[in-house]
Each structure stands twice: as C-alpha cells, then as structure tokens.
Amino acid sequence: MATLFVENLTVVDFSYLHAKRGMVGESWIVDLELSGDLDAQGMVFDFGHIKKALKQAVDERVDHRLLLPGESDLLGLHRRDDGHISLEWRYLAGEIRMVAPADSILELSGTAITKAGVTLYLMDLIRDSVPDNVTEVRVVLREQDTGTAPFYHYSHGLKKHDGNCQRIAHGHRSGIEIFENGRRSRYWEKLWADRWEDIYIGTRSDLEGTYYVEDVPHHRFRYDAEQGHFELVIPEDHCYLVDTDSTVENLAEHIAEELAREAPGKRFRVRAFEGVGKGAIAEAGEDNPGRAKAGWLQGSSVL
Numbered sequence: 001m002a003t004l005f006v007e008n009l010t011v012v013d014f015s016y017l018h019a020k021r022g023m024v025g026e027s028w029i030v031d032l033e034l035s036g037d038l039d040a041q042g043m044v045f046d047f048g049h050i051k052k053a054l055k056q057a058v059d060e061r062v063d064h065r066l067l068l069p070g071e072s073d074l075l076g077l078h079r080r081d082d083g084h085i086s087l088e089w090r091y092l093a094g095e096i097r098m099v100a101p102a103d104s105i106l107e108l109s110g111t112a113i114t115k116a117g118v119t120l121y122l123m124d125l126i127r128d129s130v131p132d133n134v135t136e137v138r139v140v141l142r143e144q145d146t147g148t149a150p151f152y153h154y155s156h157g158l159k160k161h162d163g164n165c166q167r168i169a170h171g172h173r174s175g176i177e178i179f180e181n182g183r184r185s186r187y188w189e190k191l192w193a194d195r196w197e198d199i200y201i202g203t204r205s206d207l208e209g210t211y212y213v214e215d216v217p218h219h220r221f222r223y224d225a226e227q228g229h230f231e232l233v234i235p236e237d238h239c240y241l242v243d244t245d246s247t248v249e250n251l252a253e254h255i256a257e258e259l260a261r262e263a264p265g266k267r268f269r270v271r272a273f274e275g276v277g278k279g280a281i282a283e284a285g286e287d288n289p290g291r292a293k294a295g296w297l298q299g300s301s302v303l
C-alpha cells in the first residue's frame, strides 16, 4: 500500500447561497491524496491521468457553478423542460432569483454549503473516477493564504465569455493590492475589501430594471449567451454596478480610476486578483491623468 499526493490539483471558482450573506463568491485550492496498491507500472495512479481526468471531473462539476444547499427551507428549485432551472432563495436581506441553464448550478445535500460538505462531495466524485487499486481518497480544500492582506468575495457573469464564465452567478475570493504614490496602502485595500464584501458585480447594460420584494429594491439582470438564457434578481444593496464587462482587467481599471477620483493629486497602482494566482494591474492618477493602463497578469506573486 502506498500514498501519493497532488497539491494544487485545481482551483474551484464558484458562488454559493448563504442564509445571511446571500450570494458569496469563493475560490478554493484543491489538494488530493490517493492510497492503494501499486499497479503494473508501479504506481498508485498515473499523475498524468490525475492531472487531466480528475482535474476535469472536479472542474466540470463544481467550477463556475452556483452551489445550492438542497435541503434548506430557503430554497425553491424548479427544473424546466427547456434544460434551464429557475430558483428562489429567500434570505435575511430579500430574495435571490435566478433562471439559467441547468449546468450553472450544483445542488448538494444539507441545509448549508460548507467546506466539509463540498469535500465529501468531491471525495465521492473522485472515488468513482479512480481505478480499483485505489482504496482511499482524501481531498483538502483551502483558501489562498494572503496573510493579513485584504480580500473580497464577489460574484459575476461575463456574457461574452466563450466558456463557463458566461454563467451569471459564479465568483471568486480575490486579494487586492493598492499602492498610493508607490507605497502599499492598507487603508485603501481595506476600504475596497469592505466595499466589495460578498458583492454581486453587475454590468449596467445587463440591468433590466428594478423589482420590489416587500418594498426592498432588487436589481434584475438579464442576458442571452451561448449556453442559454440567464436572469438574476438580487437585492440592490448587495450589488455594485460597472459600465463595462466585469473582467478583472476592467475591474482593476475601475478601482484605479475611482481611487484617482476619490483622492485627487495622487498616483495609484492596483493589482486586483481574480481568484488565485492571476489578475490584472491598472494605474491611474496624477502621473497618468485621465488614462489607466491595464494588463492581464498570469502567475502573479502571492499577496
């Protein structure tokens, strides 16, 4: 019997529904251990297969989905004949309603989405995907270690994306680094982490109107994309509107421009993460009047 491990098998970026927080974007790094007898090649299971087949299984079932606690009284879920679902989530601040292709959600057992529940789900999924000589599967889910640096949880949908990011309710746990006149500013980082805590970032042109639930205003977003039709109703005060698609390049640029507007005469550099290990850089302010530079950053340093 031998045990092998794979760290960072993948990162699952998703959102889930919470009884108090509403819709929460999350990013968990997936680590894996497999135990069993050695096969004819002298291996528990070929790393090549693990990194392809098991990563693909985890990504397909969890990544970019909205996770729902199937046994919660707050949830109403309806599967429609056209391959879409509609759902309602009645929580503390109001209601969340969504219409989306059925692959946009993952219904899990239990009354709340927890790390333990998702871990058990993934262990079952992986057990079904490994050969018979593998007798034990262990999964560890963990957040990126950002030390004391701030982060926010956001959800969004990119209607023009040719992959699963077009899903209207998927999200990320993202660090933010802000430099004011070349020096790291914990003040501004904390301010944006608070501003975007558990936020839905919506694109103004996807906004169809306001919907009232017992006098509480809710935004209604709606678009059609390659995978199907998407609608989302969510309390207005859990939303932040931007004039662009909510790509991380645009979000970094938006933050930099807002900072330059809020603190005139200063120069800002923003490193905004999208989940783990990637993001965008933008600059705005005194040295760069009226213009922000943005770029895609892959494999950026850990905060």
Ligand SMILES: Nc1nc2c(c(=O)[nH]1)N=C([C@H](O)[C@H](O)COP(=O)(O)OP(=O)(O)OP(=O)(O)O)CN2
Residues within 6 Å of the ligand: 010, 011, 013, 059, 063, 064, 158, 161, 165, 170, 246, 247, 248, 249, 274, 275, 296
């Ligand atoms: N240049 C950009 N590319 C992508 C952006 C972006 O803002 N700028 N955004 C997305 C999606 O929002 C998506 O949620 C990112 O998810 P992620 O899982 O990190 O990306 P992949 O699916 O491409 O990577 P895997 O690690 O293989 O899941 C996509 N691209």
